[in-house]
Amino acid sequence: MSIHQSSNIKRITTHTLHEMKGRGEKISMLTAYDYSMAGIVDAGGVDIILVGDSASNVMAGHETTLPITLDQMIYHATSVVRAVSRAFVVVDIPFGSYQGNSSEALRSAIRIMKESGAHAVKVEGGAEISESVMRILSAGVPVMGHLGLTPQSIYKFGTYTVRAKEDEEAEKLLEDAKILQECGCFALVLEKIPAKLAKMVAETVSIPVIGIGAGPDVDGQVLVVHDMLGITQEFKPRFLRQYADLRSQMLKAVEEYIDDVKSRDFPNEKESY
Template identity: 80%
Template sequence: MSVNKEIKRVTTNTLQEMKQRGERISMLTAYDYSMATIVDAAGTDIILVGDSASNVMAGHETTLPITLDQMIYHASSVVRAAKRALVIVDLPFGSYQGNSKEALNSAIRIMKEAGAHGVKIEGGVEIAESVTRILTAGIPVMGHLGLTPQSIYKFGTYTVRAKEEQEAQKLREDALKLQELGCFGIVLEKIPAQLAKEVAESVSIPIIGIGAGKYCDGQVLVIHDMLGLNKGFKPRFLRQYADLYTVMSDAIKNYIDDVKSRDFPNEKEQY
């Protein structure tokens, strides 16, 4: 007789315990039901519904164009699939900057309409008021420091951040501030590994890295990059675990050939 073992949901508390015992945290993006089902069933700890959907799902050059309504659509699809993973959703550009009341309303919509488990927000001290306001409503907040893609036009480049001491020091201070405010974790993107190590050791909350070296408490990658669905995108920090672009392309070409040659459908494939 098969025993239906109840799946235990990952929570912010689970992540805290994982950091304390030195267990690494796995995090991947997903934007739709089918992909999220696979990501969740494989045992991923956190699913991030990233504003990277703007790039990989909608074909925009930056993450800026995606709207709150679109993020809620993607997030609700993912939430329906996730049985175990903690589902965190990016607050998109323009839905929280400079207005903490709007930030709270945006976060509430994501939690209510998508059923998400928390939100992620880019920035440090300058968004402290928004973070506080969202947390006051009982909504878990994850920070994001280093290369913050929503500020890409300010940076003017996607190169490594915080190589200079002044920017590195601000990042250290921002991380401590986000912890002090009550964030349950922070993503560090594209910063020197040694700086990420310092930050991970200086705070008690989990630090998730992307292009931030091996000393973080966990790692995150965009699922399309990691599975090789994006042809030609190969930054140094990316380890490609599959070449699905080729697999899918070959399958589609074979299908086209079979249709053209009248091999598909055959006798067994019709009624």
């Protein structure tokens, strides 16, 4: 049987993802924020599309993920869902829309699901947001957790360096992973933590664990699509493998178009009515 068994599935669900972990099939996950890109990523056969709050960085040019609003996330998610026929679509609940208030967390999650048609939401944090996670789950909304480097907490950390290198933080992360599983999360993202710790988490919990900068021994991997395709080139962390250099190709195409317009080569007779 092909290692790409999931490529034959018409629609990925939380059940599909659990089955993939069970049989040792790695889960592929990429971000998308608009209709055109989501259509390409879905057609390529990715298992999960994350409508990430990283849209704040790559789509809007903000320094952090903090400024993006719930309305903006719903706009991006709606655009993505329209393009997708197979992948499981997860949407980040943005900063300030779930922390510290489980009622607001539930309202935010319900708005995302009702208005965008997405399949699940993602939240950052462990024990401190467990009440919000359980409140969202009580409404039947699937929740993906996110531990390790949590970009919404960047001002608390003060740096984007690797998390959980010290024993105390590593123990808390492992405990948080167990708590999120007990709350009912269907999967976890681990960002920028030591590979050994990520392996331990993946072996300890029964839910799928998706890594970004968390080594090879987790259940799947996620990258920001603009980074992976080389559209954004100023961000080159150690964990990023760049699969294309689209920025250079796009730049070349734009320059050729400008040259053809200036030299009156475009449009030619065949391109005119």
